[in-house]
Amino acid sequence: MQYRFVIVNDVIEVVRWFTNFTFNRIRYLKMLDQKEPLASFENLRVEFDTKDGKVVAVEDISFDIKPKQTVCLVGESGSGKSVSSLSMMRLVEFGGGSLAGGKLIFNRGDKGKVDVAVSNQSQMRKIRGNEIGMIFQEPMTALNPVFTVERQLTEGLIVHKGFSKSQAKKRALELMTMAKIPEPERRLKQFPHELSGGMRQRVVIAIALACQPRLLIADEPTTALDVTSSRDTCFNKPAEGRNRYGSDVYYA
Ligand SMILES: Nc1ncnc2c1ncn2[C@@H]1O[C@H](COP(=O)(O)OP(=O)(O)OP(=O)(O)O)[C@@H](O)[C@H]1O
Numbered sequence: 001m002q003y004r005f006v007i008v009n010d011v012i013e014v015v016r017w018f019t020n021f022t023f024n025r026i027r028y029l030k031m032l033d034q035k036e037p038l039a040s041f042e043n044l045r046v047e048f049d050t051k052d053g054k055v056v057a058v059e060d061i062s063f064d065i066k067p068k069q070t071v072c073l074v075g076e077s078g079s080g081k082s083v084s085s086l087s088m089m090r091l092v093e094f095g096g097g098s099l100a101g102g103k104l105i106f107n108r109g110d111k112g113k114v115d116v117a118v119s120n121q122s123q124m125r126k127i128r129g130n131e132i133g134m135i136f137q138e139p140m141t142a143l144n145p146v147f148t149v150e151r152q153l154t155e156g157l158i159v160h161k162g163f164s165k166s167q168a169k170k171r172a173l174e175l176m177t178m179a180k181i182p183e184p185e186r187r188l189k190q191f192p193h194e195l196s197g198g199m200r201q202r203v204v205i206a207i208a209l210a211c212q213p214r215l216l217i218a219d220e221p222t223t224a225l226d227v228t229s230s231r232d233t234c235f236n237k238p239a240e241g242r243n244r245y246g247s248d249v250y251y252a
């Protein structure tokens with residue numbers, strides 16, 4: 001008799017847990033649905049002027065990234081994933097490209113929404129690396145060869161977050177440890193060419209996360225790492241990267 005009583009109690013417990021789970025899930029999905037997007041790509045078109053004429057790298061793409069969402073952009077090589085990412089950072093112009101159409105809306109929270117596609121460069125300097133962070137696909141081109149790792153890691157913290165030099169150095173060391181770079185103190189004093197490819201990519205990850213951006217763009221963030229090492233980074237699971245560092249993640 002007592003045995004049956006325990007089973008009934010267990011069944012009730014499971015039903016209660018399942019009902020709670022379902023209600024919470026519905027509530028969460030509704031909440032996501034109501035929230036304004038953090039970033040929106042609206043009919044984006046990007047062109048490059050080349051010696052052979054105009055190349056359309058991105059044609060009419062639209063999607064939203066909502067708060068607490070991880071969005072993955074999938075496409076074959078050359079389909080425009082990196083160019084779309086670079087457009088949100090307004091870096092595409094530095095590679096000879098132009099935003100030929102569409103809008104790139106970024107929600108700056110208390111500072112309101114901006115259309116990154118038409119923002120001036122001084123506004124972009126405040127957003128880039130601070131409110132939007134990016135892990136670049138090619139670490140060597142993302143890092144400045146003439147500055148030490150420490151200088152590149154501390155710069156954003158000093159400029160955007162008002163850290164003192166010593167505070168920024170302390171944080172840089174924490175970031176290096178977080179990115180699992182061996183001998184972080186020695187590595188901080190080195191230049192990018194003195195690091196291995198995997199270490200360089202880890203430095204790029206650390207720089208992107210330094211200012212805890214609202215939006216984190218990860219363009220193939222673990223391509224330069226071997227399979228075992230890439231499992232080891234914060235980008236093993238998209239949601240983990242978001243939870244640990246408080247940024248919303250957009251993967252290319
Ligand atoms: N600076 C540039 N000048 C001319 N064309 C460019 C330039 N940068 C990119 N492109 C072209 O834009 C298109 C999209 O390139 P993109 O780098 O975005 O591809 P991707 O989807 O990121 O590819 P992958 O998976 O190989 O990284 C390609 O056809 C590429 O040749």
Ligand SMILES: [Mg+2]
Binds near residue numbers: 082
């Ligand atoms: Mg790419």
